[in-house]
Amino acid sequence: MTLPLLRVEGLHTYIGSQHILQGVDLDVPEGTVTVLLGRNGAGKTTTLRSILGLWKPARGRVVFAGQDITGWPTHAIARLGVGYVPEHRAIFRNLTVEENLRIAERRKGDFQRRRDFLFDLFPDLARLARWPAGQLSGGQQQMLAIARALVPENRLLLIDEPSEGLAPVLIEHLIEAIRALSVSLTVLLVEQNFHVARQLGVHYAILEHGRTVLQGRMSDLLARPDLIHRYLGVTI
Amino acid sequence: MTQGRPVSPHRRAALAAGLFLVGVVVIDVLLFPPAQVGVILLSGLYQAMLFFLVASGLAIIFGLLDVLNLAQGAFFMLGAYVGFGVYRLLGEGLALGLRFAAALLAALLIGGLLGALVERWLIRPLYVRPLFQIVLTLGLAMVIREAVRTLYGPAGLIPIQPPAPLRTTLTVLGAQFETYRVFIIGMGGGLMLATWLLLRRTRLGIIIRAGVEDREMVEALGIPVGRVFTLAFALGSGLAALGGMIAAPYIGAYPEMGDVFLLNAIIVVVLGGMGSFEGTMLASLLVGLTRATAEQISLEYLDTPLLASVSILLIMILVLLVRPSGLFGSEP
Numbered sequence: 001m002t003l004p005l006l007r008v009e010g011l012h013t014y015i016g017s018q019h020i021l022q023g024v025d026l027d028v029p030e031g032t033v034t035v036l037l038g039r040n041g042a043g044k045t046t047t048l049r050s051i052l053g054l055w056k057p058a059r060g061r062v063v064f065a066g067q068d069i070t071g072w073p074t075h076a077i078a079r080l081g082v083g084y085v086p087e088h089r090a091i092f093r094n095l096t097v098e099e100n101l102r103i104a105e106r107r108k109g110d111f112q113r114r115r116d117f118l119f120d121l122f123p124d125l126a127r128l129a130r131w132p133a134g135q136l137s138g139g140q141q142q143m144l145a146i147a148r149a150l151v152p153e154n155r156l157l158l159i160d161e162p163s164e165g166l167a168p169v170l171i172e173h174l175i176e177a178i179r180a181l182s183v184s185l186t187v188l189l190v191e192q193n194f195h196v197a198r199q200l201g202v203h204y205a206i207l208e209h210g211r212t213v214l215q216g217r218m219s220d221l222l223a224r225p226d227l228i229h230r231y232l233g234v235t236i
Numbered sequence: 237m238t239q240g241r242p243v244s245p246h247r248r249a250a251l252a253a254g255l256f257l258v259g260v261v262v263i264d265v266l267l268f269p270p271a272q273v274g275v276i277l278l279s280g281l282y283q284a285m286l287f288f289l290v291a292s293g294l295a296i297i298f299g300l301l302d303v304l305n306l307a308q309g310a311f312f313m314l315g316a317y318v319g320f321g322v323y324r325l326l327g328e329g330l331a332l333g334l335r336f337a338a339a340l341l342a343a344l345l346i347g348g349l350l351g352a353l354v355e356r357w358l359i360r361p362l363y364v365r366p367l368f369q370i371v372l373t374l375g376l377a378m379v380i381r382e383a384v385r386t387l388y389g390p391a392g393l394i395p396i397q398p399p400a401p402l403r404t405t406l407t408v409l410g411a412q413f414e415t416y417r418v419f420i421i422g423m424g425g426g427l428m429l430a431t432w433l434l435l436r437r438t439r440l441g442i443i444i445r446a447g448v449e450d451r452e453m454v455e456a457l458g459i460p461v462g463r464v465f466t467l468a469f470a471l472g473s474g475l476a477a478l479g480g481m482i483a484a485p486y487i488g489a490y491p492e493m494g495d496v497f498l499l500n501a502i503i504v505v506v507l508g509g510m511g512s513f514e515g516t517m518l519a520s521l522l523v524g525l526t527r528a529t530a531e532q533i534s535l536e537y538l539d540t541p542l543l544a545s546v547s548i549l550l551i552m553i554l555v556l557l558v559r560p561s562g563l564f565g566s567e568p
Contacts, residue, residue: 052456078458090453092446094566103442104457152458 003066005030005156005186006051011060013043013050020046021057022210026188028156028203033178033187035201035218037194037232043210044190045087048158051188052084053077065155079106083149087160087190089141091148093134097125100133100144104151111151118147121177139170146177157181160190175199194234198222206231246514249563253518260525268532274409276528282417284524285424289479290494290501291508291516292431293472299448299511300468302366303359306373308476309498310380311351313491315343315477316393316484317384323396333399340481347477348470355469360462377494385491392490416486423482427475428517435513444468448511503552509565518563523548 006028013021021043028034036044049055051062053074062070069077078084092100101118102111119126122143128136133144142162149157159178163171171193178187178200191197197204198218205215208231214221221228225236260280264273290312297305319339326335354376362368397403402419405412435441443464447454455461480494487493504523508515530547534540555563 054452054456073460074452074455075458075460078456084456086453086456090450092449092453094449095442095446099442099446102439103446103454103459105439106458148457 002029004028005065006188007061007063008047008051009061009063011047011050011062012058013046013055014058015046015055020210021050021060023212024050024060024207024210025212026205026215028186028188030155030186031182032202033182033189033200034203034205035197036188036190036205036207037197038207039231039233040192042207044207045160046210047207048084048086048160048188048190051077052082052158081153081155083152083154083157085145085149085157085159085162087164089145091133091136091141091144093132095133096130097133097136097144098129100148101125101151104148106152110153114151114153118150121150121180122147138165139167139173142166142170142174143177146181150181154185156186156188158188161192162189163191163193163196171196194228194232194236198236246564249559250518252558253522253563257521257525260529264529264532268536270409271411272532275411275413276532277525278408278413278417278421279531280525280528281421281424281521282524283527284520285421285428286479286483286497287500287504287523288424288428288517288520289482290476290497291504291520292428292513293475294501295505295508295511295513295516296431296444296468297472298505299513300444300451301355301359301363301465303369303373303469304502305469305472306370306498307354307376307380308373308472308501309494309496310377311347311473311476311494312480312483312497313384313489313494314350314380315347315480316489316493317388318346318477319343319481319484320393320396320489332397336396336399339396340478343481344474344478347480348474350477351473352466352470354473355466359469360465377498381491381494388491390491392488392493393484395485395488398485414486420482420486424479427478431471431475432513432517440464440467500548503548507552507555507562509559509562512562512564515562515564522551526551 004027006026008024008026011021011024012019024043024047026047036047038044046055050057053072057070060070061068064080064082067080069080092103095103105111124140125144125147128140133141136144146159146162162174162178166174175196178189181187189197189200201218203216204218204221206213213231214227222236228234228236261277264276268276290308294305294308297303319342322342323335323339326338358372358376359369362372398416402416404415406415406418435444443454443459447461447464451461500523504519505516507522508519526547527544531544534543559565
């Protein structure tokens with residue numbers, strides 16, 4: 001059996017004295033989109049941040065491409081080929097659009113090599129290259145945050161709530177963009193909007209109270225509306 | 237096709253500051269004869285550059301690390317003593333110009349190295365305790381000052397001689413002005429431009445500016461932010477130490493010399509907007525030129541130095557009433 005690109009085993013993370021992750025298990029197979037689902041406060045964002053080392057797990061293991069990366073510094077994990085698009089985008093507002101992209105280079109010339117690909121994917125960014133990123137609309141900022149994670153050739157992209165606060169027409173554009181990306185890289189997506197999640201996810205995992213309660217193929221989940229309603233409060 | 241850059245949110249503040257500077261010059265022209273105006277302007281620029289050399293490091297360090305480095309004045313003073321030490325160590329055999337250049341370089345390098353050590357071993361463990369950092373840097377300033385006082389005595393050192401071409405005077409609009417002060421203006425302006433280019437045109441500059449906004453995201457992009465912090469601290473300390481060495485042949489070297497500059501530099505950084513390098517550049521000019529004008533007005537018309545001493549505080553109050561976050565500061 002092929003090993004997944006990312007495997008999370010029994011992850012426990014505390015934030016201050018709060019025990020947020022209480023045993024997260026997760027497999028992210030290579031070359032697909034895996035969606036992390038769950039209600040508010042289930043621990044989805046904490047899982048992404050713990051994988052990336054932004055919060056240090058107290059117990060458990062994170063294995064990426066066969067390497068145990070638990071407890072590694074964030075920059076070292078990122079350099080293995082893990083890109084991150086955080087909730088609320090975290091673009092650098094006082095830098096221009098182009099500077100936001102250049103800063104993500106890991107090797108000199110990364111941006112130049114990927115320029116056409118990025119600007120074909122998000123044409124607005126080419127037009128706004130010299131604008132301070134803080135003056136972009138919410139949708140444009142989201143595109144910039146994703147484009148920034150694509151400047152180096154990452155193997156895994158962690159995307160947190162990309163559709164949050166976007167107009168429906170922009171969400172459709174976003175779905176197209178992530179689908180196009182998933183052809184060449186692996187995506188672990190946290191998504192509250194089940195409409196988006198079902199369109200993109202090939203695999204899924206559901207968290208509840210900081211624990212993984214279900215995981216498998218999205219097609220199997222869609223065949224069980226009772227589980228979707230029970231764990232996510234969504235009726236399909 | 238790329239679109240043009242939209243209007244910067246700081247443009248209005250820059251315009252207002254520019255108008256204020258023009259106003260100061262107009263006051264000079266109305267109140268004083270042309271020869272004196274030239275001297276006041278050069279004197280203002282000279283003071284501006286000295287304030288800038290201490291304040292720029294303070295702004296870079298505060299912007300990136302959220303550390304108000306109260307040892308910045310001590311680095312300024314230490315730069316002067318290091319420079320003097322190297323100058324004397326090299327002895328008479330070497331050309332004066334080379335000894336002087338070596339003293340400048342030594343101040344920059346040793347100030348930078350010391351700054352890097354302070355950040356790595358003293359400041360870093362305290363990033364989660366901002367109040368402790370203030371106490372630490374204040375204590376560090378006292379330790380450096382007392383160490384220098386013990387080693388060299390409280391009286392200070394006799395100023396070293398700069399190379400011959402810098403010991404002459406220039407005639408500006410009919411008035412005499414020391415060439416060394418013009419050298420200070422030139423060096424300050426050059427360092428201002430070089431640091432601005434570093435921050436605006438290089439990858440390191442982009443990383444520093446991004447780190448000011450969101451250091452966690454910079455780390456998530458694969459950049460070891462810790463090393464960048466050390467480098468920024470070293471840059472800030474090195475600039476202050478170089479400033480001390482540049483100023484010392486003119487103002488002398490004494491243990492308390494950094495304290496006066498530190499206070500003014502803090503005012504400059506607050507005026508410019510905490511952590512904004514461009515704001516610090518502009519605020520240095522505002523403070524330097526206003527202070528020089530106020531000094532002259534005090535001397536000629538008031539017979540008391542009161543206006544000179546309160547002028548900087550008056551500008552600060554005025555600016556902060558209109559823009560509480562400073563000229564180029566980000567609104568919370």
